[in-house]
Amino acid sequence: MSDATDTHCPYCSLQCGMRLKATGPDQPRSLEVLERSDFPVNRGALCGKGQSAPAVLDSAVRLTEPLVRDQASGELVPASWEEALERIAAGIRSAQQSHGLDAVGVFGGGGLTNEKAYSLGKFARIVLRTSQIDYNGRFCMSSAAAAGNRAFGVDRGLPFPMADIARTGCVILVGSNPAETMPPALRYFTELRERGGKLIVIDPRRTRTAELADLHLAPRPGTDLALALGMLHLVVAEARTDEEFIAARTTGWEETRAAAMAHWPEHVERVTGVPVPQLREATRLFCDAEPGAMVLTARGPEQQAKGVDTVSAWINLCLATGRAGRPLSGYGCLTGQGNGQGGREHGQKADQLPGYRMLNDPAARAHVASVWGVDPDSLPGPGRSAYELLDALGGDIRALLLMGSNPVVSAPRATHVEARIKSLDFLAVADVVLSETAALADVVLPVTQWAEETGTMTNLEGRVLLRRRAVDPPDGVRSDLAVLRGLAERLAPELAAGFPPAAEEIFAELRRASAGGKADYSGISYERIEAEDGVFWPCPEGGSPTPRMFLDRFATPDGRAVFTPVSHRPAAEETNPDYPVLLTTGRVLAQYQSGAQTRRTAELNEASPGPYVQLHPELAARVGAAEGDPVAVLSRRGRAVAPARITAGIRPDTVFMPFHWAGEGRANAVTNPALDPISRMPEFKVCAVRVELAT
Numbered sequence: 042m043s044d045a046t047d048t049h050c051p052y053c054s055l056q057c058g059m060r061l062k063a064t065g066p067d068q069p070r071s072l073e074v075l076e077r078s079d080f081p082v083n084r085g086a087l088c089g090k091g092q093s094a095p096a097v098l099d100s101a102v103r104l105t106e107p108l109v110r111d112q113a114s115g116e117l118v119p120a121s122w123e124e125a126l127e128r129i130a131a132g133i134r135s136a137q138q139s140h141g142l143d144a145v146g147v148f149g150g151g152g153l154t155n156e157k158a159y160s161l162g163k164f165a166r167i168v169l170r171t172s173q174i175d176y177n178g179r180f181c182m183s184s185a186a187a188a189g190n191r192a193f194g195v196d197r198g199l200p201f202p203m204a205d206i207a208r209t210g211c212v213i214l215v216g217s218n219p220a221e222t223m224p225p226a227l228r229y230f231t232e233l234r235e236r237g238g239k240l241i242v243i244d245p246r247r248t249r250t251a252e253l254a255d256l257h258l259a260p261r262p263g264t265d266l267a268l269a270l271g272m273l274h275l276v277v278a279e280a281r282t283d284e285e286f287i288a289a290r291t292t293g294w295e296e297t298r299a300a301a302m303a304h305w306p307e308h309v310e311r312v313t314g315v316p317v318p319q320l321r322e323a324t325r326l327f328c329d330a331e332p333g334a335m336v337l338t339a340r341g342p343e344q345q346a347k348g349v350d351t352v353s354a355w356i357n358l359c360l361a362t363g364r365a366g367r368p369l370s371g372y373g374c375l376t377g378q379g380n381g382q383g384g385r386e387h388g389q390k391a392d393q394l395p396g397y398r399m400l401n402d403p404a405a406r407a408h409v410a411s412v413w414g415v416d417p418d419s420l421p422g423p424g425r426s427a428y429e430l431l432d433a434l435g436g437d438i439r440a441l442l443l444m445g446s447n448p449v450v451s452a453p454r455a456t457h458v459e460a461r462i463k464s465l466d467f468l469a470v471a472d473v474v475l476s477e478t479a480a481l482a483d484v485v486l487p488v489t490q491w492a493e494e495t496g497t498m499t500n501l502e503g504r505v506l507l508r509r510r511a512v513d514p515p516d517g518v519r520s521d522l523a524v525l526r527g528l529a530e531r532l533a534p535e536l537a538a539g540f541p542p543a544a545e546e547i548f549a550e551l552r553r554a555s556a557g558g559k560a561d562y563s564g565i566s567y568e569r570i571e572a573e574d575g576v577f578w579p580c581p582e583g584g585s586p587t588p589r590m591f592l593d594r595f596a597t598p599d600g601r602a603v604f605t606p607v608s609h610r611p612a613a614e615e616t617n618p619d620y621p622v623l624l625t626t627g628r629v630l631a632q633y634q635s636g637a638q639t640r641r642t643a644e645l646n647e648a649s650p651g652p653y654v655q656l657h658p659e660l661a662a663r664v665g666a667a668e669g670d671p672v673a674v675l676s677r678r679g680r681a682v683a684p685a686r687i688t689a690g691i692r693p694d695t696v697f698m699p700f701h702w703a704g705e706g707r708a709n710a711v712t713n714p715a716l717d718p719i720s721r722m723p724e725f726k727v728c729a730v731r732v733e734l735a736t
């Protein structure tokens with residue numbers, strides 16, 4: 042019997058397998074990370090974030106007792122759980138009584154386990170009876186989700202296992218930098234190339250991932266839609282369409298074809314800055330590839346105010362060339378957060394119920410209400426999207442319960458969002474550390490994390506995994522599930538039994554709630570996950586898991602994939618003489634998201650101590666900045682200052698900032714909250730700025 046526990050990393054959507062072992066009997070809370078080479082996705086490999094993850098379990102960097110805001114001093118002071126939960130219940134009741142049920146908002150996170158996401162959505166709908174719930178996944182892959190739904194009838198990040206990437210003929214990686222954002226996955230791309238396949242990377246920066254590519258296209262930020270249309274134009278012009286596939290398995294081709302024909306390669310070159318020969322080369326590599334080809338998108342093309350249409354344009358390219366619904370071919374989205382996939386399937390999204398059911402569908406409401414033991418008519422309708430919800434704080438939303446996000450750092454136009462948060466009558470935050478957002482709360486609840494609790498996560502492949510408890514939590518800390526239970530006991534005691542603190546009991550209910558839905562988990566159990574290295578949804582009761590989707594039919598009512606005709610449009614904010622440069626934002630290897638956890642990890646902070654502004658030597662010369670000089674990036678919304686990092690590996694018309702930090706280097710003080718009309722995804726990846734030397 043081994044004293045080590047097999048589990049998964051707390052961070053990104055790859056959900057690498059790892060083994061945790063106590064370093065010694067005298068130090069039961071100190072864990073060593075061991076290789077778990079039998080887990081197929083990462084086969085033992087971990088990035089530095091996974092390797093150093095136990096550092097955040099250390100009670101020196103985390104919250105170990107509830108904090109409440111002292112009325113007299115205005116400071117956060119320690120309190121008992123009883124007092125903290127009572128205060129939250131009182132804050133909620135007060136907002137409800139004076140402003141109605143929708144005056145209470147809930148904000149969740151894609152890092153929460155399926156059981157937590159499910160319970161949080163249920164809590165909002167039946168205990169609080171508010172429509173005002175959404176989560177940070179809206180900032181993450183909601184555009185790809187919407188485009189996937191409209192083309193294929195269902196949205197699962199990758200419709201095939203990661204391992205298929207290594208065996209296809211060509212992959213176009215659009216706005217994705219796995220060398221920094223999921224390093225152990227890189228081996229699938231290097232293996233692809235070793236087998237003779239081609240890798241095309243589309244990124245305004247020459248990233249570490251682009252360095253590995255056979256072809257790197259560097260478009261102007263915000264122009265991926267034109268680029269994809271230009272490629273489809275060439276596919277048609279050069280008669281590379283797969284007419285048999287189009288006729289047998291799709292609908293809507295004629296309008297899509299006509300829309301693409303309006304996008305001449307020369308015009309696309311002017312819009313994107315990508316030379317026509319490169320566009321032709323990319324099209325040729327994609328069409329020639331055997332035995333298949335894939336397009337994978339990540340946040341580059343998705344975090345745009347036209348992210349849904351942009352992803353649709355890439356899907357159209359796959360459909361027109363028969364590169365979908367076949368083995369080793371297809372479109373996929375590389376999701377981001379640990380449970381970015383499951384987090385959007387089980388009900389914390391404003392318009393969704395568990396099992397990827399829609400909140401405005403009467404049959405879905407009836408099914409889920411029966412599992413919850415409530416009247417379907419008592420369930421609220423769809424609420425606002427994440428940014429709109431944050432923007433309404435202090436307006437018609439007076440109290441907020443937040444679990445698993447740090448919007449003071451990560452939301453667009455963050456200075457404004459911070460002011461909205463401060464204008465609330467009441468804020469409660471459950472977190473493992475005192476994040477910048479938790480520091481503004483009236484009540485802060487210290488919760489268990491990752492290695493201290495059990496629960497399921499769904500990785501970017503749609504593989505449902507089990508994270509196991511490996512260590513006891515510190516005294517004074519409770520799980521998010523116990524928090525919801527404690528609040529239900531106070532606010533609606535008759536419903537409290539529906540919030541058991543044990544994750545496996547919740548999973549059993551989640552299975553029933555999801556049964557018959559698009560994301561059907563009813564055939565998945567903890568035992569099965571353990572026995573099978575994870576289980577791919579959909580997996581109905583008595584049925585088989587689905588590692589590969591769409592091979593026989595798409596999930597639309599008639600089984601055909603749907604083309605959507607799209608046309609290019611400019612970014613919400615174009616450059617002008619006052620704001621002549623484009624800012625784009627993203628990630629670095631050693632920091633994770635708002636940095637709440639990784640900035641508290643010594644070795645990661647050493648590797649990546651602070652923000653920077655990446656800029657081209659030509660732009661640096663114009664600004665008069667030398668390497669390391671403080672540079673100010675200003676938009677119509679705000680200003681951020683960070684040291685210059687000068688490199689030829691970025692377009693001269695573009696600057697890049699990572700968004701992991703608070704303070705004066707906070708990139709989101711500058712970003713544009715313009716929203717995609719369908720997904721309500723903010724335009725994190727492009728806004729107009731002025732760059733100056735900060736003195």
Ligand SMILES: Nc1nc2c(c(=O)[nH]1)N[C@H]1C(S)=C(S)[C@@H](COP(=O)(O)OP(=O)(O)OC[C@H]3O[C@@H](n4cnc5c(=O)[nH]c(N)nc54)[C@H](O)[C@@H]3O)O[C@H]1N2
Pocket residue numbers: 053054181215216217218219221222223243244245246248261262263264265339340341342376377378379625626627628629630631632633634635697726727
């Ligand atoms: N180290 C680390 N890893 C992470 C995370 C982290 O915070 N840190 N977060 C996780 C999460 S939640 C997510 S969502 C994923 C995100 O993973 P990625 O999408 O790989 O990460 P980003 O850095 O946001 O964006 C990817 C690339 O898009 C490029 N880009 C910017 N603008 C455009 C554009 O207009 N068009 C195109 N084509 N490209 C553009 C950027 O230069 C960047 O290199 O990473 C996950 N993994």
Ligand SMILES: Nc1nc2c(c(=O)[nH]1)N[C@H]1C(S)=C(S)[C@@H](COP(=O)(O)OP(=O)(O)OC[C@H]3O[C@@H](n4cnc5c(=O)[nH]c(N)nc54)[C@H](O)[C@@H]3O)O[C@H]1N2
Pocket residue numbers: 150151152153154177178180181182340344377378443444445446447448450451452453471472473474476488489490491521626627628633634635636637638700708709712725
């Ligand atoms: N400019 C710019 N901004 C961006 C992006 C970008 O590319 N550019 N990307 C966006 C994307 S894709 C994402 S996903 C968001 C992410 O940004 P956030 O939503 O801020 O995500 P995290 O920093 O992961 O915040 C998670 C918080 O929950 C806490 N936490 C961790 N585990 C648990 C748990 O089990 N329970 C509870 N209660 N708390 C927990 C962590 O300590 C942390 O404070 O940022 C978005 N913001």
Ligand code: SF4
Pocket residue numbers: 050051052053054055056057083086087088089090091092222223224225
């Ligand atoms: S790639 Fe993602 S899941 Fe794997 S170790 Fe790194 S952060 Fe963790």
Ligand SMILES: [Mo]
Pocket residue numbers: 180181182377378
């Ligand atoms: Mo994300």
